[in-house]
Amino acid sequence: MVENDRWGNLLAHLILILGVAVVVFPVYVAIIASTHEGGTFLRGVMPLLPGGHGWENYSTVISEGRSNAGTPPIGGMLWNSFVMAMMIAVGKIAISLLSAFAIVYFRFRFRLFFFWVIFLTLMLPVEVRIVPTFEVVASLGMLNTYAGLSIPLIASATATFLFRQFFMTVPEEMLEAARVDGAGPMKFFKDILVPLSVTNIAAMFVIMFIYGWNQYLWPLLITTDDSYYTIVMGIQRMVTGADSEPLWHLVMATVVMAALPPILVILFMQRLFVKGLTETEK
Amino acid sequence: MQTKRMTFTGSRVLPYLLLAPQVIITLIFFVWPASQALWQSMLRQDPFGLRTTFVWFRNFERLFDDSHYLVSLKTTAIFALGTTVLSMSLALLFATQVNRMIRSRDAYTTFLVWPYAVAPAIAGVLWWFIFNPSVGILPYMLEGLGYDWNHRLNGTDAMILVMVAAAWKQISYNFLFFLAGLQSIPQSLIEAAAIDGASRSKRFWTIVFPLLSPTTFFLLVVNVVYAMFDTFGVIHATTEGGPAQATTILVYKVFRDGFVGNNLGSSAAQSVILMAIVIVLTVVQFRWIERRVNY
Secondary structure, eight states: OOOHHHOOOHHHHHHHHHHHHHOOOOOOOHHHHHOGGGGGGGGSSOEEEEEESHHHHHHHHHTTBBBBGOOHHHHHHHHHHHHHHHHHHHHHHHHHHHHHHHHHHBBBBTTTHHHHHHHHHOOGGGGGGHEEEEEEOOOOOOOOTTHHHHHHHHHHHHHHHHHHHHHHOOOOHHHHHHHHTTHHHHHHHHIIHHOOOOOOOHHHHHHHHHHHHHOOOOHHHHHGGGOOHHHHHHHHHHHHHHSSSSSHHHHHHHHHHHHHHHHHHHHHTHHHHHHHHHHOOO | OOHHHHHHHOOSHHHHHHHHHHHHHHIIIHHHHHHHHHHTTTTEETTSOOEEOOTTTHHHHHHHHHHHHHHHHHHHHHHHHHHHHHHHHHHHHHHHHHHHHHSSHHHHHHHHHHHGOOOOHHHHHHHHEEEETTTTTTHHOOOOOOOOOOTTTTTTHHHHHHHHHHHHHHHHHHHHHHHHHHHOOHHHHHHHHTTTOOOOOHIIIIIIITTTTTHHHHHHHHHHIIIIIIIIIHHHHHHTOOSTTTTHHHHHHHIIIEEEEEEEEHHHHHHHHHHHHHHHHHHHHHHHHHHTOOO
C-alpha cells in the first residue's frame, strides 16, 4: 500500500459489497422463491423474505418431479449429471495424460501431425458442428446412452496441453535415474510422472467436472428418453414444457439443486480451481 | 516443437498406442463431423429429403442474400460486444478494488468466483425469473420509474435480459484473470510514480492499465468466443431467440435451422462460417499471446 487513504478504502469496500450483492442476488432470489408455495406467485411480485414451504417444495421435486409435465424426479437427473461429469473429467484426464506422455517422451514418425490433429480440437466447440456430430453419434447407436453423453465431449485438447506443459518442466535427471534403475516407459509413467502431476490432475478435475456438469446443448440433442435427462437440460423442460406459467417454486428448487454441486466443488477447492483455470488457458 | 533431450527409444509401437485413444476420438467426433459439415454445406436437399444435389457455394451465396442471416450477424455482434464490455468492465473494477485489500482479499474473492460454476442455461433462467413481467422484482422496480418492461414483446428488453445473464456468469472468470494480472505488476513501479506525485487514478491509467494489456487482450478474445458460442443455453432456456428473432444469435440459428427447420444445407453452411470465425479468433489469440504485447 503506497499511501494510507481511509476514505478511498471505505469506498473500495462499498463498491465491493455492492458488487458481491449484485453477484449473489440472483441466487438469493432463487433460494427465497423455492421456499414459498405456488400460490404466492399468482398474487404478483415475489416476496424477498423466505416463506415456510421450503421443505415440502424440495421433497416434491426430489421424489415426484412433475410427471404430468414430462419431467422426472430430479434424483435421477442429478445422478445422470454426476455420471456424465465424472466420465468426462476422468476420461479427459486419462487420455490426455497418455497422449501428453507420448508427445513429450517419445520421438516417432508423424509426431507433429498428431500434435496438430489434437490441436485442431481446441478450436472447435461442439456448438459449431452440432448437426454432423449428432449424425455420427446417431449412426453409432449412441443416442440415449452414457457413452453418447460423454465420449464426444472427451476429445478436447486443453488438458493435453496443460500436461504437456507440465511434463516439459519435469527435470531430465528423473528420466535418467529411472533408466539407470532399469525402469521401462510405463513404469516411469506410473511411478514417477503421474505422482508428480497430482496437483495438476486435481486442478484439471475441478475444471472438467464443472464443464461436464454444465453441458446443455449436447444432452438436449441426444437424449429423448427421460431416464437419461441431465439436470441442467431438465430445467429447460420444466420452464417451457408446460403451457401455463411455470411453477416457479418448484423450478427454483430444482435450479438450486442443479447449481449447488458445482458451486460446492468451487468453494471447497478454490485454490485448485484458480490454478487450473489460470494455467490451462494461458 | 520442443522435446526432451532424452527420450525413450526402445519401443516403436508404444507411442502410437498411447496416442490412440485421443486421436481416434478426435477423428470420429471432430475431424469427420467437421468435414461432413464442409461437404453438406455444398449440397441441397429437396423438402422431402429424396434428392440431393451438389450446388457448390450456392448455400453460402443464399445466406449472404438472406436478410434473416444478416440480421442475426448484427444481433450476434451487438450481443457479443455488450456482454464482453459489461462483464469485463465490472470485473476490472472489482479486481482493482480487491487488489487494494489485504485481509479481506480472500473473502471477497470467494464471494465473486462462484458464479463460474453456474451453467449458462441456469444463469439464464435465474435472470429470466428476476425480469419476469408478472412476478419479477426488476420490472416492478422499473415500473416505479415509469418504464414498462416486457421482454416477451420488446426486442431490446429481451436483448438486455440475455446480455445481463451472460455477462453475470462471466464476471468471475474475468475477475480472476484481472486479479492475477494486477498481482504480477511490480509494486516498485507504482511506488515510484506515487513518489513523483502521480494520483491514484493517474497511476492506474498510465501504469497499471497499459501493463495489464496482455491480460485484457486475452480476455477480449475469450469473452467474444464465450458470448458467441457458450451462451446457447442462456438464449435457448429463456427467450428462444425471440421476440421476432431479436435474440437469435448465429449459434442459435444453426441449431434451429438444422434441427427444427430441417434445412441441412443452410445449417451446414452456417456451421462452416462459424468454424471459420472460431479459427480466426484462435489464431489471433495465439499470435497475441506469443508476442506478449505490453504497450
